[in-house]
Amino acid sequence: MLQNQIQIKHKAGRSFSSNIVLLLVFAAVMLIGALISPLFFSVQNMRNIIVGAATFGILASGMTVILIAGEIDLSVGSQVALTSVLMATLAPISLTLAIVASILATVTIGILNGVLLTKTKMPSFVLTLSTMGIVRSIALVIGNGQPVYGVPRSYSNLANTTVGGIPLVAFLLVAIYLFTWFFLKYTTLGRSIYSVGSNSEAARLTGINIDRITVAAYAISGLMAGIAGLYYTSYVTLGLPDGAVDYETEAITAAIIGGASFFGGEGVVTNTLLGFLIVAIVKNILNLMGVSPFVQPVAIGLLIIIAVGVRTMRKS
Amino acid sequence: MREGKTILEMKKITKSFPGVRALKEVDLALRAGEVHCLVGENGAGKSTLIKIMTGAHTMTSGEMLVNGTPQVLTSPLDGRELGIRAIYQELDLLPTLSVAENIFMEDVPKTKLGLVDWPKMNRKAAELLQMFHVEISPYSLIRDLTVAEQQIVAIVKALSQDSKVLIMDEPSAVLTGSELERLFGIIAELKKQGVAIVYITHRLIEVFEIGDIVTVLRDGENIVTKDIEDVTMEKMIQWMVGREIDEQFYKEKVAIGDVVLEAKNLSVEGMVKEASFELREGEILGLAGLVGAGRTELLKSIFGEYRLNSGTLTIFGEECRFNSPRDAIAKGLGFVPEDRKTEGAVLCRSIEENISLGVLAKKEFKFLVHFPTIFKKAVELANYVKIRCHSLRQEVVTLSGGNQQKTVLAKWLASESQILLLDEPTRGIDVGSKLEFYKFMAELVRNGKSIILVSSELPELMALSDRILVMSNSRIRKEFRAGEATQEQILEHAIPQELREAASS
Numbered sequence: 062m063l064q065n066q067i068q069i070k071h072k073a074g075r076s077f078s079s080n081i082v083l084l085l086v087f088a089a090v091m092l093i094g095a096l097i098s099p100l101f102f103s104v105q106n107m108r109n110i111i112v113g114a115a116t117f118g119i120l121a122s123g124m125t126v127i128l129i130a131g132e133i134d135l136s137v138g139s140q141v142a143l144t145s146v147l148m149a150t151l152a153p154i155s156l157t158l159a160i161v162a163s164i165l166a167t168v169t170i171g172i173l174n175g176v177l178l179t180k181t182k183m184p185s186f187v188l189t190l191s192t193m194g195i196v197r198s199i200a201l202v203i204g205n206g207q208p209v210y211g212v213p214r215s216y217s218n219l220a221n222t223t224v225g226g227i228p229l230v231a232f233l234l235v236a237i238y239l240f241t242w243f244f245l246k247y248t249t250l251g252r253s254i255y256s257v258g259s260n261s262e263a264a265r266l267t268g269i270n271i272d273r274i275t276v277a278a279y280a281i282s283g284l285m286a287g288i289a290g291l292y293y294t295s296y297v298t299l300g301l302p303d304g305a306v307d308y309e310t311e312a313i314t315a316a317i318i319g320g321a322s323f324f325g326g327e328g329v330v331t332n333t334l335l336g337f338l339i340v341a342i343v344k345n346i347l348n349l350m351g352v353s354p355f356v357q358p359v360a361i362g363l364l365i366i367i368a369v370g371v372r373t374m375r376k377s
Numbered sequence: 378m379r380e381g382k383t384i385l386e387m388k389k390i391t392k393s394f395p396g397v398r399a400l401k402e403v404d405l406a407l408r409a410g411e412v413h414c415l416v417g418e419n420g421a422g423k424s425t426l427i428k429i430m431t432g433a434h435t436m437t438s439g440e441m442l443v444n445g446t447p448q449v450l451t452s453p454l455d456g457r458e459l460g461i462r463a464i465y466q467e468l469d470l471l472p473t474l475s476v477a478e479n480i481f482m483e484d485v486p487k488t489k490l491g492l493v494d495w496p497k498m499n500r501k502a503a504e505l506l507q508m509f510h511v512e513i514s515p516y517s518l519i520r521d522l523t524v525a526e527q528q529i530v531a532i533v534k535a536l537s538q539d540s541k542v543l544i545m546d547e548p549s550a551v552l553t554g555s556e557l558e559r560l561f562g563i564i565a566e567l568k569k570q571g572v573a574i575v576y577i578t579h580r581l582i583e584v585f586e587i588g589d590i591v592t593v594l595r596d597g598e599n600i601v602t603k604d605i606e607d608v609t610m611e612k613m614i615q616w617m618v619g620r621e622i623d624e625q626f627y628k629e630k631v632a633i634g635d636v637v638l639e640a641k642n643l644s645v646e647g648m649v650k651e652a653s654f655e656l657r658e659g660e661i662l663g664l665a666g667l668v669g670a671g672r673t674e675l676l677k678s679i680f681g682e683y684r685l686n687s688g689t690l691t692i693f694g695e696e697c698r699f700n701s702p703r704d705a706i707a708k709g710l711g712f713v714p715e716d717r718k719t720e721g722a723v724l725c726r727s728i729e730e731n732i733s734l735g736v737l738a739k740k741e742f743k744f745l746v747h748f749p750t751i752f753k754k755a756v757e758l759a760n761y762v763k764i765r766c767h768s769l770r771q772e773v774v775t776l777s778g779g780n781q782q783k784t785v786l787a788k789w790l791a792s793e794s795q796i797l798l799l800d801e802p803t804r805g806i807d808v809g810s811k812l813e814f815y816k817f818m819a820e821l822v823r824n825g826k827s828i829i830l831v832s833s834e835l836p837e838l839m840a841l842s843d844r845i846l847v848m849s850n851s852r853i854r855k856e857f858r859a860g861e862a863t864q865e866q867i868l869e870h871a872i873p874q875e876l877r878e879a880a881s882s
Contacts, residue, residue: 248491249485256482259471266453266469267483326473 083335090342098349108228109369114341115230116293120312122241123285123331131325132185137286137310139196140167144290146200149209149300153275164287175276200302208298217298239329259326268273315340318368384573390439399425400597404499407573414584415577415592427544431463432456458637460541462530470519476516476860477502480534499574505533525556544575560668618864627815631822643688648674651849659822663842664831666871671851672831676798680712681705711789715800721785724774729755731784735792758787800831835864849873
């Protein structure tokens with residue numbers, strides 16, 4: 062019994078240590094921020110970080126679910142753009158209608174992604190690369206390639222609203238990450254997503270309907286893209302058919318820095334939250350330093366190589 | 378012995394695959410609290426039989442009764458419903474998830490609200506592991522465990538689900554001494570609980586250690602089913618290999634030339650111990666031994682896949698130290714691996730590309746490759762080895778096993794290998810293609826090439842080889858010349874000493 066307990070502690074120590082590494086990186090990034098600029102720790106800057114990055118932060122939680130399922134979803138950035146166009150177009154008629162239609166649209170796209178994937182068995186990278194273009198095109202056609210005005214003032218103010226000094230979207234982020242964490246950890250569907258991503262053949266032999274699980278994962282990704290789009294519309298105050306470009310890459314970046322694996326079956330959404338914060342803060346620091354936006358992707362690229370490289374090297 | 382209630386009964390089970398009859402009217406009965414050992418050579422039909430038991434394969438004809446009622450299983454899920462479970466060597470575990478979650482994969486403990494009850498799951502998993510005296514934490518990830526530990530988790534998982542029939546497919550292939558002892562303890566416990574156990578093994582000595590009944594399969598037929606008291610090791614081996622050596626083999630008399638390869642005290646840590654032998658031009662040298670005796674490892678260490686710890690390898694009179702297979706290929710060696718699907722051929726590419734691979738690897742320092750020349754050679758070779766196909770542009774995956782094997786061989790001929798290392802080249806190939814393959818081997822040695830042949834099919838090995846080296850426990854134990862030894866004599870040297878002593882005591 063005693064021996065067993067010792068072993069349990071030892072093993073728990075392992076995953077704990079990789080969390081520690083992530084926390085250390087986070088602390089290091091914060092420290093660098095503080096050293097670089099006195100403005101970094103100001104309330105206003107902290108708000109800016111959250112308000113500016115929240116869209117891909119929301120996407121990252123959905124992307125974690127998809128990566129755990131062993132797939133990828135490149136269409137989420139386009140879905141955000143489509144949502145903003147739908148919101149701006151429909152909100153003058155009815156805000157409720159606009160919100161319902163947007164979420165319905167993105168969840169439907171997610172389900173379509175999942176169904177096409179499981180029926181054709183094509184690689185999800187290729188499939189969602191195609192739907193990324195298609196959805197973007199739909200957004201451009203609806204918006205006629207132009208920004209769409211029509212988002213009510215009351216709605217666009219939401220992005221800047223604070224409660225007790227904390228931006229509203231921070232609460233939204235916490236709620237979304239709590240929801241995703243709970244869903245993945247405690248529901249049967251959540252665990253099935255892990256199983257399918259870990260070894261789909263074993264999952265199938267257990268009686269799990271792997272096609273249905275994959276579709277469900279894409280529906281969740283669509284839902285998250287819709288919510289991210291709702292926030293994005295408020296943040297940019299209009300419908301941008303050519304907006305939210307590369308957001309899927311940023312979502313993937315946050316998730317993999319947080320430890321999600323491209324091979325599926327692995328990933329913890331709370332770590333994705335840390336990954337998201339690290340990416341958001343690094344971008345903020347670069348802005349504070351006045352680094353050209355043309356050069357900023359270099360820093361993000363290096364960050365991925367270091368974060369993931371260290372992890373894969375440790376594993377092998 | 379035979380007092381247990383019959384749980385599962387198989388009557389006249391026949392299974393045909395396209396072109397092959399894997400099982401012919403096999404009868405088998407499993408009783409509660411009995412360990413039923415299933416032995417036979419590779420390809421005798423053991424795995425087909427257990428796959429029919431679990432529902433992974435459907436039988437072509439015959440009847441299966443579970444507790445006296447006829448059942449038709451169409452998937453492993455059906456088998457599981459009836460309490461029939463198998464623990465395969467390729468484990469169906471979830472590598473990135475915890476031990477506890479894997480154990481309860483099929484029946485996750487839930488709270489009243491229908492949510493996953495983690496504390497309960499971990500507690501129950503710890504209890505189960507403790508019950509079997511296993512020191513594995515329920516929190517560990519499967520991929521962090523050793524293969525043996527994974528096997529134990531798979532066993533615990535199968536046991537947690539209230540199995541009536543438990544099939545173990547060669548568990549001793551991955552478990553070592555003390556782990557195996559523990560497994561035998563678990564099996565004894567299960568017998569008391571009235572579980573019917575099917576135990577498949579190549580280590581025949583285990584049959585006497587834990588078996589109650591043994592069934593010998595050969596060529597898809599049930600040769601004999603007997604109580605263990607009425608069986609001796611010698612008889613069992615006879616039943617296993619029983620078939621006569623007849624014209625199913627092909628061998629030509631070829632003049633044996635000079636020594637082309639000489640190994641002196643080759644050692645690779647944990648795999649090969651002090652192997653010394655020589656190979657001559659035009660010779661087929663057979664390597665006999667049980668699975669795990671070190672035959673494949675010996676081939677791979679000659680081929681530069683494993684680095685030698687000590688010993689010397691002289692090829693065409695020149696001492697060689699290979700750092701990688703590339704060096705070995707450059708010296709004229711070719712290796713046809715046991716698993717042609719993953720190591721031998723690039724299945725998703727065409728025949729001509731596969732044949733040309735070896736040439737490409739050799740030409741790598743030439744800047745440009747002239748494909749028409751290479752492919753022309755590929756066409757010649759494909760005709761030469763008689764690959765049956767519509768077109769050489771056909772993907773290798775579409776070929777039959779025998780033709781895939783010929784493609785792999787043609788690759789080495791294209792790169793002008795002089796010494797060919799063949800590891801179980803005829804495994805899973807139907808009889809007709811085998812004969813063609815033998816004739817082809819004869820032609821190769823007639824043309825001055827030399828072959829080292831590993832085969833678990835003793836009749837084949839005896840018919841083709843000019844000399845046979847017998848290996849066990851990583852060592853070469855004995856050398857026989859062609860026609861000098863009987864199967865029984867070879868097997869006697871192939872079974873490790875300590876096992877033989879245990880058997881006779």
